[in-house]
Amino acid sequence: xxxxxGLRPLTLSQYQDxxxxxxxxxxxxxxxxxxxxxxxxxxxxxxxxxxxxxxxALAAAEIAFTPERxxxxxxxxPGTSADDACTRQFLASFGRRAFRRALEPAELDxxxxxxxxxxxxxxxxxxxLQAAVAAFLESPHFLYRVELxxxxxxxxxxxxxxxxxxxxxxxxWNGAPDDELLGAGERGELVTDAGLGAALExxxxxxxxxxxxxxxxxxxxxLEGLSTLQKDSVALPLMxxxxxxxxxEEIALxxxxxxxxxxxxxxxxxxxxxxxxNAELARLYGLPAPAASGFAVASLAAxxxxxxxxxxxxxxALHAKPKKTFPTSRGKFIRMALLCQTIPPPPPNxxxxxxxxxxxxxxxxxxxxxxxxxxPACAGCHALxxxxxxALEHFDALxxxxxxxxxxxxxxRGDLDGVAFQDAQSLGARLAERPDxxxxxxxxxxxxxxxxxxxxxxxxxxxxxxxxFAASGYRIKDALRQVVLSAxxxxxxx
Amino acid sequence: MNVRxxxxxxxxxxxxxxxxxxxxxxxxxxxxxxxxxxxxxxxGSALPxxxxxxxxxxxxxxxxxxxxxxxxxxxxxxxxxxxAPVKDYLSVVTNMRPRPPRNxxxxxxxxxxxxxxxxxxxxxxxxxxxxxxxxxQVIASAVGTSTxxxxxxxxxxxxxxxxxxxxxxxxxxGPNNPNRGxxxxxxxxxxxxxxxxxxxxxxxxxxxxxxxVRKSILDLVQADAERLKPRLGANDRARLEQHLEGVRSLxxxxxxxxxxxxxxxxxxxxxxxxxxxxxxxxxSELVAMALxxxxxxxVTYEYTSPATHLQFPEIGVHEDVHEWGHTHGxxxxxxxxxxxxxxxxATFLTGLKNTPDASGNLLDRACVFGTSCTGFAPTHDFADxxxxxxxRAAGSLVYPGIHFRPASDDTASRVPxxxxxxxxxPATEWGVGSLHTDKPINELLT
Numbered sequence: 001x002x003x004x005x006g007l008r009p010l011t012l013s014q015y016q017d018x019x020x021x022x023x024x025x026x027x028x029x030x031x032x033x034x035x036x037x038x039x040x041x042x043x044x045x046x047x048x049x050x051x052x053x054x055x056x057a058l059a060a061a062e063i064a065f066t067p068e069r070x071x072x073x074x075x076x077x078p079g080t081s082a083d084d085a086c087t088r089q090f091l092a093s094f095g096r097r098a099f100r101r102a103l104e105p106a107e108l109d110x111x112x113x114x115x116x117x118x119x120x121x122x123x124x125x126x127x128x129l130q131a132a133v134a135a136f137l138e139s140p141h142f143l144y145r146v147e148l149x150x151x152x153x154x155x156x157x158x159x160x161x162x163x164x165x166x167x168x169x170x171x172x173w174n175g176a177p178d179d180e181l182l183g184a185g186e187r188g189e190l191v192t193d194a195g196l197g198a199a200l201e202x203x204x205x206x207x208x209x210x211x212x213x214x215x216x217x218x219x220x221x222x223l224e225g226l227s228t229l230q231k232d233s234v235a236l237p238l239m240x241x242x243x244x245x246x247x248x249e250e251i252a253l254x255x256x257x258x259x260x261x262x263x264x265x266x267x268x269x270x271x272x273x274x275x276x277x278n279a280e281l282a283r284l285y286g287l288p289a290p291a292a293s294g295f296a297v298a299s300l301a302a303x304x305x306x307x308x309x310x311x312x313x314x315x316x317a318l319h320a321k322p323k324k325t326f327p328t329s330r331g332k333f334i335r336m337a338l339l340c341q342t343i344p345p346p347p348p349n350x351x352x353x354x355x356x357x358x359x360x361x362x363x364x365x366x367x368x369x370x371x372x373x374x375x376p377a378c379a380g381c382h383a384l385x386x387x388x389x390x391a392l393e394h395f396d397a398l399x400x401x402x403x404x405x406x407x408x409x410x411x412x413r414g415d416l417d418g419v420a421f422q423d424a425q426s427l428g429a430r431l432a433e434r435p436d437x438x439x440x441x442x443x444x445x446x447x448x449x450x451x452x453x454x455x456x457x458x459x460x461x462x463x464x465x466x467x468x469f470a471a472s473g474y475r476i477k478d479a480l481r482q483v484v485l486s487a488x489x490x491x492x493x494x
Numbered sequence: 495m496n497v498r499x500x501x502x503x504x505x506x507x508x509x510x511x512x513x514x515x516x517x518x519x520x521x522x523x524x525x526x527x528x529x530x531x532x533x534x535x536x537x538g539s540a541l542p543x544x545x546x547x548x549x550x551x552x553x554x555x556x557x558x559x560x561x562x563x564x565x566x567x568x569x570x571x572x573x574x575x576x577x578a579p580v581k582d583y584l585s586v587v588t589n590m591r592p593r594p595p596r597n598x599x600x601x602x603x604x605x606x607x608x609x610x611x612x613x614x615x616x617x618x619x620x621x622x623x624x625x626x627x628x629x630x631q632v633i634a635s636a637v638g639t640s641t642x643x644x645x646x647x648x649x650x651x652x653x654x655x656x657x658x659x660x661x662x663x664x665x666x667x668g669p670n671n672p673n674r675g676x677x678x679x680x681x682x683x684x685x686x687x688x689x690x691x692x693x694x695x696x697x698x699x700x701x702x703x704x705x706x707v708r709k710s711i712l713d714l715v716q717a718d719a720e721r722l723k724p725r726l727g728a729n730d731r732a733r734l735e736q737h738l739e740g741v742r743s744l745x746x747x748x749x750x751x752x753x754x755x756x757x758x759x760x761x762x763x764x765x766x767x768x769x770x771x772x773x774x775x776x777x778s779e780l781v782a783m784a785l786x787x788x789x790x791x792x793v794t795y796e797y798t799s800p801a802t803h804l805q806f807p808e809i810g811v812h813e814d815v816h817e818w819g820h821t822h823g824x825x826x827x828x829x830x831x832x833x834x835x836x837x838x839x840a841t842f843l844t845g846l847k848n849t850p851d852a853s854g855n856l857l858d859r860a861c862v863f864g865t866s867c868t869g870f871a872p873t874h875d876f877a878d879x880x881x882x883x884x885x886r887a888a889g890s891l892v893y894p895g896i897h898f899r900p901a902s903d904d905t906a907s908r909v910p911x912x913x914x915x916x917x918x919x920p921a922t923e924w925g926v927g928s929l930h931t932d933k934p935i936n937e938l939l940t
Contacts, residue, residue, distance in 0.1 A: 007730045030681065032674045039658075042623075044671035044733045047644060050740030051685075058708070107718075114714050118707045127707075135711040138741075139718045140734060148725060232805070232812060322805060322814050344598070 001457030005149035005159065005492035007140075008451050009033070011040040013215050017175035019056075019137065021208075022097055023064040023073065028056045035224040041451035045143070057137035065130040078125040082109075082116035087125070091115065091132055097176055098136040100145070100166040102186065111135065145170065149492040158491050164190035168199060168484060171449035173208035174215040193485070200484050204477060213259050213476070214252040220444040221309075221337060223248055225318050235323040236398045238284050243398070246281050247314030253295055254312075259476045266441055266474040270308040270432035271425075273300040284313055284400045305394055305412070305423040306401070308432075310334075313399030319389075320397035327365055327389030334388045338431060340440035343381055364408045366390050387414035391427040439466040442479045449483050461488035541853050543888045544785050545633045545917055546793040546862045547609070548842055549664050550835045551601070551652075551802030552816060553868040555824050556878035558832075560588045561897045568897035573832055576840040577882075580847055583857045585883045585895035585938055590906040591869065591876035593928045600874035601801035601867045602660045608865065608879075608906050611925030614660055615669060622658025628666045629863075629910045631673070634792040636919050642690075642747050645792040646784060648682065649675025650774045650838075652799040661801070665794040667736055675796045679764045679776045686784050687760050690747065694758050694787075705748050712745045757850045758787035771808050774838050778845040785856055786849050797838055800867040809834050819872045828872075839864055843884055853888070860885035861916050863909070881909050883938060887916040890940055898937050907931040912938050 010018065012033040019026060031052045034040035045053070064073055071077075076086035091111045095103040103111070111132045119128025136142055147163045159167060165185030169177035177185070181199060189195025203209060218224060226244035233239040253276035258264045275285075277298045282289045285306065290296035300306050309315055319329040335341040363371075369386045373379040393410045396402045404410055412423040416434075421427040431437050442465050447453055454462050465482050472478030483489055558572040568586075570578055577584055594607035599614060602622065606614040609628045616622035627635075630645060638644040647665045663672035676682050719738050723731055761783050767773040774797065781793050798804060803816045815831045822828070846856040853859055864882035869875050886893045907925040912934040914921035923932040 004727070006727060007733060030678070039670075042670040043659075044667065044669075045737045045740060046667055046671055046673045047740035047743055048647065048673060048676070050737060051744060054708075054712075054744055110714055110717065114710050117710055121703045121706055131707050131711060135714050138711060138715045140715070140722055140737065141718055143737075144734075146722065234812070321817055323812075 001455070002157075002461075002488060002491040002493050003450065003452050003455055003458070005147055005157070005494065008145035008147055009040045009043055009045065010143055010145065011035060011037055011219075013218070014040075014170055014174055015143075017173070017211060017215070018142075019060055021173075021176040021178075022094070022137075023060055023133075024069070026060045026063040029059055031056050035219070036222070037219050037448045037451045038453060053143060054138055057134040060137060061130045061134040064133060065126050070126050070129075074126070074129060078119075078129055080116060080119040080125045080128060082112045084112075084116075084125075087115055087129065088112055090129060094133065095136055096182060097179070099139070099141040100169075100177055100182065101162050102182075147492075149494060151494075156491060157494050158191060161185045161188045161190040161195075164196065164490065165199075167449070167489065168196075168203055171484065171489075172200075172203040172212045172480060173206065174212045175208060191490075196485065196490075200481060204480065209480075210256055210260060213255055216445060216448045217251060217255050218248070219448050221251070221315065222318070223251065223314060226314050229317060230322055231317065231398055232323040236396065236400075238280070238398055238400055240280060243280060243284075243317075244314075246278055247312065247317065247399075249278070249295060250276055250281055251309075251312055251314055257297075263475055263477065266438065266469075266476050266479070267432040268308070269441070270310070270428040270437065273302060273307050274298075275300060275311075281313060284398065286401055304401070305425045307425040308428040309338075310392060310424055310428050310431075311395075313395075316392060316395045316399035317397065320399075323397055325365060325389075325393060325395070325397050327369060327393065328382065328385050329389065330392050331385030331387065331389030334431070335384055337444075338440060339434070339436055340443050341384075343385060362406065362408065364405050364410065365393060366411060388416065388427065390414060391421060392424050394424065435466075435470075438469060438474055441476075442466055442469045442482065445476075445479050446483050446486075446488065449489060454488070458488050461486055541851075541859050541888055542788060542791055543637065543890070543917055544791040544793070544856070544860050545630065545637070545913070546781075546785075546795060546860065547630050547664065548795045548839055548862055548864045549605075549797060549866065550839070550864075551798045551800050551867050552819065552831075552871040553866040554832060554870070554878070554880045555829065556588075556869055556875075558829070559880070560878055560899070561586060564897045564899045566892075566894055566896045573836055574882075576833065576836040577843065577884075579840060580843045580857065580884055582894040583843075583847070583884050583886065585892065586897045587881040587883070587906075587909055587935065587938075588878050588897070588899045589902070590881060590900070590904045590908065591879045592906045595928045597874075604876050604879070605664065605800055605865070605867045606660050607925070607929050608910065609664060610666065611907060611910065611929050613927070613929075616658060616660070622660050623670045623672075624660055624666045625669060626666075627668055628664060628794075629913065630665050630792050630794045631667055633914065633917050633919065637791045637917060641788060641790050643686075643784075643790040644743055645673065645794065646686075646781065646790045647673040647675040647794045647796070648777050648781060649677050649796040649799070650777055651770050651797060652802065652804050662799050664796055664800070668732075671733075671736060673794065675794070677773075679767060679773060679780070682777065682780050683761070683764055686780060686789060687763075691760060693760055694755070709745060709748050712741055712748075715741055716745075755786055755788045756852045758783070769808050770806065771838075775841060778842045781842070782845040782849045782856060785846070785860070786851060795842065797835065797842075802867075806831060806834055816871070823872050824870070839882075846885075857885045859888040861887040861891060861913060863913055865909075876906075877903070879906050881906060883909070883913070890916040890918070892938050892940055896937060898935055905929070905931050908933055908935050915939055 012035050015033055032049055034043045074090050078084055078086045092103055092108055095111060114135055115128035115132040118131035119125045145166050147159055149157050150160045152158050162185040165177040165181045169181055184190055184195060184199050190199060226247050229244040231239040258268055275298055276295045277285060277287055278295045279289045287298050319333045320326045332343050335343050373382045391412045391414055393412055394401055414421060416430045419430050421430045443454060443462055465486055468482040469479045554573055561568045561571045563569060592604040592608040594603040595613050597603045603614045606624050610624045610626045612625040615625050634645040659670055659672040663674055665673035716738060719734055723734055764776045767776055784790055801816055803814050805812055805814060809830055811827055811831055819828050846860055849856045862884040866880045869877050869879045885891060907929050908931050911921060911924035911931055915934050916939060925931060
């Protein structure tokens with residue numbers, strides 16, 4: 001049973017990327033929309049958010065209609081009447097891209113009337129179009145993806161061909177469908193295997209797919225938190241105002257390299273010693289600074305323990321405290337984000353204090369957590385999380401390498417559900433060997449595209465996705481193909 | 495913009511109002527139209543009550559929180575001592591706790607249970623939220639329909655994205671629809687006192703053509719939504735209806751002349767605050783003036799978020815106080831933090847008290863509810879949950895305030911019910927299931 005069709009509020013990045021697709025680069029004021037695809041699907045708009053959307057729409061339209069930009073955007077010279085040909089042509093074409101479908105005649109009339117009214121009131125034909133553009137950007141048909149589905153010719157229920165244009169564009173590009181994709185949708189091609197396949201190949205070859213993959217990673221790994229990274233810069237002197245952005249850029253470059261430049265096996269996400277660093281990341285990772293400014297490809301030490309995504313400073317820093325490491329949080333991240341498992345929260349009224357040291361006794365995080373696990377109420381979950389997080393203890397709360405923990409030796413050995421590992425690098429290798437890690441990766445892609453966590457009814461579809469991903473040799477571009485062509489992505493419940 | 499001194503002959507306004515007869519026009523509430531005793535408007539209608547929630551994370555230390563004596567004239571405890579400047583207006587309720595049906599997310603279930611009257615809703619990955627609108631929004635729906643802003647939400651400390659809506663936010667329109675507190679003082683100033691602000695006595699200016707265009711846009715957006723609605727299922731229709739409420743309130747703001755009040759004036763634009771203390775000071779001043787100007791009657795002031803993973807370098811707390819409390823229990827660092835938060839609460843309250851108002855000061859018509867996510871945070875204990883009520887609510891709350899402590903541990907849901915009554919809502923109960931009560935605290939009501 002597929003998940004129900006309905007409204008999908010745009011995520012923050014979908015909103016930003018769609019505005020960019022429609023108007024070119026504009027700097028937008030603050031809009032506090034949801035950042036995760038799953039959370040956005042569930043969300044509603046508060047009065048403040050509606051106000052922020054209005055402010056942003058007016059600001060974006062104003063920038064887009066500055067004298068040096070507007071003629072290229074509009075493409076003809078508008079007049080001030082509602083039946084002006086240029087006005088109607090622009091509104092029909094812009095509205096189609098904004099609403100991800102052609103405007104109804106009555107809609108076109110309404111937007112033309114608004115435009116003419118504003119043009120007369122403000123004595124400026126462009127000001128009329130500017131008002132209409134702001135209205136498009138405030139309309140529910142723009143702010144929600146309206147994906148209501150239709151009955152299939154024989155039996156079942158599916159997303160319409162027009163809706164598939166939007167679904168494909170937001171999964172692959174995180175942004176608006178272009179004219180060609182909208183055309184394919186209008187011609188009914190996107191409910192056929194051949195038509196959808198062809199549109200998919202073109203979309204994958206488009207430069208916007210790089211943006212899509214980067215946004216998916218940001219959603220999956222919750223990298224938004226790096227924008228507000230808070231660390232104690234006294235305890236961690238390499239902390240800087242730009243570090244969070246550097247972390248994000250490293251991850252985006254790594255992903256781009258893996259998925260597009262090299263088309264490599266996704267297992268490398270857990271094992272690769274190839275990454276991209278700028279000067280401050282090189283310093284943090286103990287590597288020579290790149291010759292030129294900006295980012296350059298770099299090799300991590302073959303005998304060091306840093307490898308793959310568990311070696312990304314951004315991941316290590318996100319799952320740590322302002323000063324100290326947080327092995328439980330790192331382990332929980334591995335279980336939940338990388339293996340798609342569920343870890344329940346701590347039971348109520350439990351003492352979560354880890355201060356078990358007698359006076360003068362100095363303990364490592366491992367020793368404190370071991371004592372914590374002596375409480376049977378805690379042991380169940382902590383046995384799942386802590387050994388994995390403790391494998392990363394050579395990386396401090398910023399992701400930098402440390403040889404010891406305040407003078408005490410660090411022991412990173414442990415086991416992943418009975419399979420032993422020595423350190424972070426071998427934990428990455430053990431994870432890569434797990435079929436459920438690869439399965440989780442393709443599920444995370446599905447969640448991003450579908451906007452919900454897979455339901456029990458979608459279990460067979462997920463199994464098919466995982467099998468297809470394996471058969472393709474674990475190429476992420478193939479995983480994208482699998483998701484788009486899967487029944488779970490194309491079918492819905494009414 | 496400067497505030498110009500302004501006087502208006504009250505009889506002139508009344509004559510003008512009589513002149514237009516029963517058809518009537520909406521008049522701004524100018525100070526000159528107030529009753530000469532300053533206790534009511536010229537037509538005898540009462541000054542508007544206003545409501546605020548002042549929220550901080552990580553609760554209290556009951557040993558140092560609970561005052562020794564009960565009733566009026568009680569002596570403030572160590573942790574309540576910073577509130578001495580508003581002591582007359584202050585009531586404290588102890589020996590009550592929220593009784594959520596479950597407590598698996600202790601920083602969320604307690605405050606969600608208290609402030610929404612229902613269970614926290616968190617069943618799967620990333621969907622932790624509330625089931626119902628929060629207390630402030632219940633009150634705003636009743637008293638906030640004629641003001642420029644139905645409600646105002648402010649947040650001073652902490653950003654913790656991606657944890658579900660109940661982790662970071664305490665004001666909710668319903669499930670997955672939080673009112674996010676604004677954290678940027680410049681944004682708050684611009685929203686309240688920027689271009690849309692009309693100084694008292696400025697009169698009605700000619701309609702701005704740009705505002706007319708904005709209004710046309712909002713009309714079109716509403717027409718778009720109405721066309722979409724019949725095609726949607728019940729949930730999406732409700733979601734769109736909530737969205738439309740926001741659109742309509744923007745439109746109202748364009749058409750309504752900002753009501754002016756006797757002591758309303760445009761504050762100076764704030765500078766970027768250097769630290770949290772400074773941000774709180776500015777936000778408190780902006781909120782006080784927004785209430786004095788009757789721009790809103792409901793404020794949710796989230797000083798810090800539930801669970802408060804913050805450091806407070808201003809007072810030498812260079813540790814995440816939440817984690818520190820769990821690993822060290824309550825020690826000097828935690829005690830110092832609690833005192834810092836209560837001093838911040840005092841800053842907010844004295845800001846209201848120092849803002850003159852037709853009836854005396856803002857606390858005379860205010861009802862401020864101070865509360866938190868836990869009682870004793872290190873063990874997530876709810877006993878002696880922080881429940882502080884400040885203000886007279888235009889005569890509906892007891893003055894001077896009292897310390898109310900029932901003989902046996904009672905449900906904290908009695909406080910929201912009491913506050914609904916103080917705000918003049920016809921409420922007879924609050925909460926569902928284990929959170930339900932129909933017993934207001936009559937001792938607090940006049």
